Amino acid sequence: MLDLGCGDGELLADLQQSLNIRGLGLEIDPDNITACIARGINVIDKNIDEGLASIKDNSFDTVVMTQALQVMHRPDQTVEEMLRIGKEGIVTFPNFAHWRARFYLALRGRMPVSKFLSYEWYDTPNIHFFTFKDFERLCIDRNIRIIERTVVDHNHRESWSNRLWPNMLGEISIYRITR
Amino acid sequence: MPDSLPANSVGIVVPRSIAFEQPLALCSGRVLPRYDLCVETYGELNSDKSNGVLICHALSGHHHAAGYHSMDEKKPGWWDSHIGPGKPIDTNKFFVVCLNNLGGCHGSTGPSSINPETGGPYGPDFPIVTVRDWVNSQARLADHFGIACWAAVVGGSLGGMQAMQWAIDYPDRIKHALVIASSPRLTAQNIAFNEVARQAISKDPLFNKGRYFENGDIPKTGLSLARMIGHITYLSDDGMGSKFGREMRQEKLSFDYDTQFEVESYLQYQGERFSTAFDANTYLLMTKALDYFDPASEHDNDLAKALGKAKCGFLVASFTTDWRFAPERSREITDALVEAGKEVCYAEIESNYGHDAFLISSPRYDAVMAAYMQRVERDMGVNNAG
Numbered sequence: 001m002l003d004l005g006c007g008d009g010e011l012l013a014d015l016q017q018s019l020n021i022r023g024l025g026l027e028i029d030p031d032n033i034t035a036c037i038a039r040g041i042n043v044i045d046k047n048i049d050e051g052l053a054s055i056k057d058n059s060f061d062t063v064v065m066t067q068a069l070q071v072m073h074r075p076d077q078t079v080e081e082m083l084r085i086g087k088e089g090i091v092t093f094p095n096f097a098h099w100r101a102r103f104y105l106a107l108r109g110r111m112p113v114s115k116f117l118s119y120e121w122y123d124t125p126n127i128h129f130f131t132f133k134d135f136e137r138l139c140i141d142r143n144i145r146i147i148e149r150t151v152v153d154h155n156h157r158e159s160w161s162n163r164l165w166p167n168m169l170g171e172i173s174i175y176r177i178t179r
Numbered sequence: 180m181p182d183s184l185p186a187n188s189v190g191i192v193v194p195r196s197i198a199f200e201q202p203l204a205l206c207s208g209r210v211l212p213r214y215d216l217c218v219e220t221y222g223e224l225n226s227d228k229s230n231g232v233l234i235c236h237a238l239s240g241h242h243h244a245a246g247y248h249s250m251d252e253k254k255p256g257w258w259d260s261h262i263g264p265g266k267p268i269d270t271n272k273f274f275v276v277c278l279n280n281l282g283g284c285h286g287s288t289g290p291s292s293i294n295p296e297t298g299g300p301y302g303p304d305f306p307i308v309t310v311r312d313w314v315n316s317q318a319r320l321a322d323h324f325g326i327a328c329w330a331a332v333v334g335g336s337l338g339g340m341q342a343m344q345w346a347i348d349y350p351d352r353i354k355h356a357l358v359i360a361s362s363p364r365l366t367a368q369n370i371a372f373n374e375v376a377r378q379a380i381s382k383d384p385l386f387n388k389g390r391y392f393e394n395g396d397i398p399k400t401g402l403s404l405a406r407m408i409g410h411i412t413y414l415s416d417d418g419m420g421s422k423f424g425r426e427m428r429q430e431k432l433s434f435d436y437d438t439q440f441e442v443e444s445y446l447q448y449q450g451e452r453f454s455t456a457f458d459a460n461t462y463l464l465m466t467k468a469l470d471y472f473d474p475a476s477e478h479d480n481d482l483a484k485a486l487g488k489a490k491c492g493f494l495v496a497s498f499t500t501d502w503r504f505a506p507e508r509s510r511e512i513t514d515a516l517v518e519a520g521k522e523v524c525y526a527e528i529e530s531n532y533g534h535d536a537f538l539i540s541s542p543r544y545d546a547v548m549a550a551y552m553q554r555v556e557r558d559m560g561v562n563n564a565g
Contacts, residue, residue, distance in 0.1 A: 024517065030529070030543050037494070037524050038550035040557070044513060044525045054514040 005068035009041035097131035217286025222270035235334035241285035290460030303389030335537035376405035403450030415500035415533030482515035
């Protein structure tokens with residue numbers, strides 16, 4: 001498993017322990033890289049935006065990207081690359097069409113700021129805001145098959161409302177994709 | 180030397196010479212009938228001999244990696260910044276071994292040693308040795324200590340190449356390789372700089388085809404020049420700028436060819452110091468070992484294939500302003516290891532010190548090395564490294 005933007009390696013560490021996977025993380029933050037090394041996680045100092053060209057096709061069973069797609073300069077290319085180097089991808093991202101974000105923009109006329117998305121418009125690392133429907137449209141356009149989708153709130157919990165009206169009520173989505 | 184030893188120093192250390200009476204077959208086809216290795220060790224070997232860490236030196240290095248030989252010694256070993264109690268390579272936990280490689284001029288058999296066949300120094304007759312030859316001699320050193328498997332082999336620059344060669348040639352005798360500021364092979368530019376250094380030495384009027392010792396001479400000018408060139412490649416452009424800038428020795432321009440700028444004076448000093456402390460034939464030999472190292476060449480230039488036999492974990496580390504062995508070289512090593520499915524960590528460390536950065540303590544560098552050595556410690560004595 002390859003984790004793009006693996007942070008301090010917590011996800012890989014959990015999975016290595018519980019599921020006995022062989023993991024590799026890519027990360028750019030120096031402190032996070034040191035934390036991964038200390039945990040025994042294999043981590044490569046790499047800026048994902050610069051491309052993943054050095055990784056060969058189908059090198060991994062699964063490529064994971066949690067809460068980082070919206071930070072990429074070309075999220076579409078990142079997704080394509082994920083599915084070139086991995087047989088399956090798992091992507092999670094915040095939904096910009098959540099009703100609170102819509103109301104904030106519609107009523108206040110300003111880019112949404114919340115406890116969950118707490119940056120200002122000028123210093124946020126999130127440069128591409130997109131919705132579940134946007135992502136699903138991208139998948140259709142690029143011949144990417146969505147195997148599974150789970151919609152959760154910002155505490156990563158599912159609920160009946162998220163399932164009922166995901167693009168309005170879901171805060172984070174988890175997509176499992178493949179070619 | 181400080182008035183008293185720092186608490187995190189290995190303290191006073193005594194090097195020793197270990198004799199190897201069995202012939203060593205070399206890559207060149209020649210055989211070294213017997214040889215001595217000058218060695219220093221720090222820390223204690225544990226009961227199951229699983230805590231051995233081998234330190235491999237670079238071009239101008241030697242066995243004295245840490246501590247002091249006496250209270251009069253001005254500077255400690257070349258890697259004292261990273262080897263010692265509580266330091267990243269912690270001598271409270273590991274038995275650290277550092278040797279002077281064959282061909283060296285600090286006590287191990289080399290061009291300045293006596294050739295038993297002639298009764299005089301080998302000089303240019305000493306065989307050219309490769310990184311693989313060094314690793315073979317180091318394997319015998321491990322046998323001497325009863326170490327079946329190193330917890331780690333650690334090296335910077337040419338030392339990192341030795342760590343890679345260990346992983347390839349002795350996959351069952353190394354658990355972790357730390358490959359720092361290194362390269363899978365030299366670029367044309369690297370070789371070009373080595374050649375200029377060699378030309379400087381061999382064209383010195385006192386060189387006498389490598390037999391300078393017959394006249395009691397040393398090719399001081401050539402060796403000095405070689406060091407000056409090397410030294411420039413070890414520093415970064417910005418680093419030299421901030422250290423010297425355009426500082427002058429005296430205020431007015433002298434309009435002659437004497438020393439004007441501080442950097443000139445510094446290089447002359449470095450060259451002068453080196454020329455009396457290092458053997459010219461050894462310098463030539465070391466640059467050849469660098470030029471020849473190319474494990475991928477044995478596998479159709481496929482580095483991933485070359486590293487395929489490795490079983491150990493790898494830490495690869497580079498420094499941003501290193502232009503002798505740029506971060507791109509380390510990324511090549513890392514990419515090959517990922518392609519080969521090996522366990523690898525890679526860190527690109529921000530530094531102003533250029534290639535020399537691997538010898539200098541800095542918070543991020545120390546943290547990365549210490550974190551990886553914690554992994555080395557956990558894997559000690561465990562059967563499977565990865």
